[in-house]
Amino acid sequence: MNIESLLECLSTIGHYGHIVSTEEQIVLQNSLLILQNENHFRNVFLWGKILGADKDYYVAYGYVKDVLYGKIYYYSTNCVDWGLLPQPTKNGLLLTPLCTTRFQGDPALVIDVLIEKEETWFLEEKFKGPQLRKLKEEDRLAALVHLITKEAAVVPRGVNFQRPDGVVVENLSFEGLSALEAREISSFQHDRAATQKYNTNLLTRDDYNYAMDFLDPLDIDIPEGSWIIQIAAGETLVLLKCLFWPGLVFFHVLKTRKHGFVYIGNGKRCIDLPFMLSPFS
Incomplete structure (x- = not known):
């Protein structure tokens, strides 16, 4: 989630079970602002919190130019000192x-x-x-962090824009999803490089757009039903929960640009999910 609306967003998802104390929120916002200034990032996001036995890991990332392929990850154990997270081996x-x-x-x-x-x-x-x-x-x-991002990081459709030169930037004309669009799982996309062929995602929509439909939608995930959509706060907020990774929640304030995801958990994947879903649902 974006640090510009970090306090508001953490307070919002706190009502749905993802708790970060007020002290942690304030320290995180200040330290992430310093991290952004020191590294000249265009934007910085809080990725989440991995719970540990002795200390917890806080993970954040920022980008300079490319919002999708230019992410640089950092981690901290005290919300203040951030270290560069190495590439996964x-x-x-x-x-x-x-x-x-x-x-x-x-x-x-x-x-x-x-x-x-x-x-x-x-x-x-x-x-x-x-x-x-x-x-x-x-x-x-x-x-x-790589596995969770690959499988469960989410953005609403249209929030990112791919330029003709291949660079992905934030879509400044994005004004948020409507309540009707938020009820469709195809209105949300994976926030990582697409795994399908370039024309696969386009052929699944009648209103396709080359600049916005370059990411994989969530409706192709297997098994079907691994995501839960919840409309809350008088149809002004949509929440997505990933059943494969308990603790990850995506939120989007409808008809606004506010959105983001955060993972707060112990880092364990629910590998029994395919056997827990009903084939008749």
Whole structure:
């Protein structure tokens, strides 16, 4: 969520179970403003908070030119001192989904991850038996942020605009979704590079627009029903909750530019979701 409306947005989603204390909100807003000025970011966003056993991780990102491909992530354990979050490593992306322990709050901590023989089918190298791998918590954090962003980061349709040169910028003419549009899951898009072919997303809409429909809509997610839409506050606010990642919520104040998502959770994915959804719903 944008730091310009950070306090208002955190207070809004606080009514729906995502609590950040008032002290944390004020310290976060001030430290993120300093982070924006020091790095000359055009905009800075609070990504979320990952709960740890000893300390929590606060994650934020900013961009200079490209709102989609130019994101630079930072993390902090005290809301004041921000460190650059490294790029996710191949080892981290493989081992992070297998971790069952909680984050401890120490970026330098190295943990042992046991890979069972049945879990080696997705690895390039094959093992004859169980393997014990090392994983640094900082790499685990980077991989987790990457996975959640890839699967659950959301923006409303039309908020981003792709220029002819491929650079993605904020759409200044975006005035928000209507109450009717907010009820359609196709009015929301993944906030990451598209995985479908360039014309797939265009062919699914009658009112397609080359500059706005370059991202994947949420209605193609599998399984169907992994997102919950809730219209609240007298049809002035829409909330989206991701069932795959409990703790992630997207909000959008209808007919305004205010929108954003925040993740507050322990970093565990609900892998049993396909078996929990009713096939008749």
